[in-house]
Amino acid sequence: MLKFLFVAPLIAILTVLVTGLRIKIQDSVDFVYDEFQLSNLPNEGKRLIQTSPSTSEWMTEEQVLGLIRKNIKFMDVTDYRSLGTRYKAFKKHGRFQFPLSTAFEDEVMPFIYKLSTEHMQKNLEKFTSFRNRYYRSKYGEESSQWLYEQVANIVKAANYSDPILSVKQFSHKWGQKSIIARFRGSDDSKSNEVVIIGAHQDSINMWMPSFGRAPGADDDGSGTVTILEAFRVLAEGQFKPSRPVEFHWYSAEEGGLLGSQAIASHYEEVEIDVIAMLQNDMTGFVGKKYPEAFGIVVDYVDSDLTSFIKKLIKSYAKIPARDTKCGYACSDHASWIKAGYPSAFAIEGAFEDSNPYIHTSNDIIDHLSFEHMLEFSKLSVSFAVELSHV
Structure with missing residues (x-):
């Protein structure tokens, strides 16, 4: 019970930190994503949206539409995180x-x-x-x-x-x-x-x-x-x-x-x-x-x-x-x-x-x-x- 009382708040804190994090992406050829960071439960139903070569953010569908309405260009990299990692090989x-x-x-x-x-x-x-x-x-x-x-x-x-x-x-x-x-x-x-x-x-x-x-x-x-x-x-x-x-x-x-x-x-x-x-x-x-x-x-x-x-x-x-x-x-x-x-x-x-x-x-x-x-x-x-x- 004491172990649970210690671990549960720690998990909650980590979840909040990860959810609010704007993920900094390095050169796509050399970067390996942190799978925990990219797949944790609070981002379920969201898309990983890249608006510059160095920064991505988990967004809802309405947030993505907001980018379109503001004419902000983006890549939805949710399913293509490995793009660019194999070419040099x-x-x-x-x-x-x-x-x-x-x-x-x-x-x-x-x-x-x-x-x-x-x-x-x-x-x-x-x-x-x-x-x-x-x-x-x-x-x-x-x-x-x-x-x-x-x-x-x-x-x-x-x-x-x-x-x-x-x-x-x-x-x-x-x-x-x-x-x-x-x-x-x-x-x-x-x-x-x-x-x-x-x-x-x-x-x-x-x-x-x-x-x-x-x-x-x-x-x-x-x-x-x-x-x-x-x-x-x-x-x-x-x-x-x-x-x-x-x-x-x-x-x-x-x-x-x-x-x-x-x-x-x-x-x-x-x-x-x-x-x-x-x-x-x-x-x-x-x-x-x-x-x-x-x-x-x-x-x-x-x-x-x-x-x-x-x-x-x-x-x-x-x-x-x-x-x-x-x-x-x-x-x-x-x-x-x-x-x-x-x-x-x-x-x-x-x-x-x-x-x-x-x-x-x-x-x-x-x-x-x-x-x-x-x-x-x-x-x-x-x-x-x-x-x-x-």
């Missing part, structure tokens, strides 16, 4: 060296000439017709299935004599699936070196996520159809890369980069070497503060890859690049950076001049420019071709 060779200049214009330009705003507009009109694309709603599941069918139809219509093109759904704990389309590479020595072009397919109404109207035309319907159009012309043009090229449409970005974290974790676990990843998140809105341009994010990205992307823009696009910053975990490229892979992010313009209607029922097509989006399709096509061969 399997990365045997040196860092990939990005080219000093573009070199495949003769192959890139015929694909670019076939890009069309007509396809993007038709697809985005349908994609925004779902009440929302929230990853935990039935609408999010239905919209994901529709998107998968569009990609699958492109794969089927391409009709390669050698079946190098495929598509699959990547399942999660929630209903909305991520989608991965893959061009198999022709060079066996580069078969484990993958180039990725990504966008997220989900949308959110920041006040009523599951039921509220969230057409998500720009965030990120624009990025979704931008890379779908790039994928279409590459498939129809019988693109044959030297190393594998993949197009990803992520589920649950708005929930804290959940879909991309799941896939990056899997790639890291099975030791796939992603040499470059480009994220397309919000590609359709032309701001008022500055002349039309690509917004090229320069914080929390790979600087060498970002420099190469600027070269692609200079060679293949009609509008210039403008450096911008968007903060920590502002889109799915952050999952790949955390895993240790080179990734970059192209957005519609300067971050402070981006679409003010996102996460509301007013994120609609009327605010967007399909001609602007077409420039991002050019970037995705050139990214795929150039980096697939070097």
Whole structure:
């Protein structure tokens, strides 16, 4: 009895201390979490939310929604605490060296000439017709299935004599699936070196996520159809890369980069070497503060890859690049950076001049420019071709 009287208050004190603790996270490659600290009972039903590389906090669902309403970017790392801990172990060779200049214009330009705003507009009109694309709603599941069918139809219509093109759904704990389309590479020595072009397919109404109207035309319907159009012309043009090229449409970005974290974790676990990843998140809105341009994010990205992307823009696009910053975990490229892979992010313009209607029922097509989006399709096509061969 005396032993219990001594131990019980001690446990109570420890519980209070642990519950109120803001967990300081070191470099994800070297850090090992304290499992007692992360799984103690008072945090049951909460999510471990990371808002900077060094700090995380257990939060309720309403607290997480509060971050979204304040436009605070975050990663939900509850189920992906080991992300970034395995990359150094399997990365045997040196860092990939990005080219000093573009070199495949003769192959890139015929694909670019076939890009069309007509396809993007038709697809985005349908994609925004779902009440929302929230990853935990039935609408999010239905919209994901529709998107998968569009990609699958492109794969089927391409009709390669050698079946190098495929598509699959990547399942999660929630209903909305991520989608991965893959061009198999022709060079066996580069078969484990993958180039990725990504966008997220989900949308959110920041006040009523599951039921509220969230057409998500720009965030990120624009990025979704931008890379779908790039994928279409590459498939129809019988693109044959030297190393594998993949197009990803992520589920649950708005929930804290959940879909991309799941896939990056899997790639890291099975030791796939992603040499470059480009994220397309919000590609359709032309701001008022500055002349039309690509917004090229320069914080929390790979600087060498970002420099190469600027070269692609200079060679293949009609509008210039403008450096911008968007903060920590502002889109799915952050999952790949955390895993240790080179990734970059192209957005519609300067971050402070981006679409003010996102996460509301007013994120609609009327605010967007399909001609602007077409420039991002050019970037995705050139990214795929150039980096697939070097």
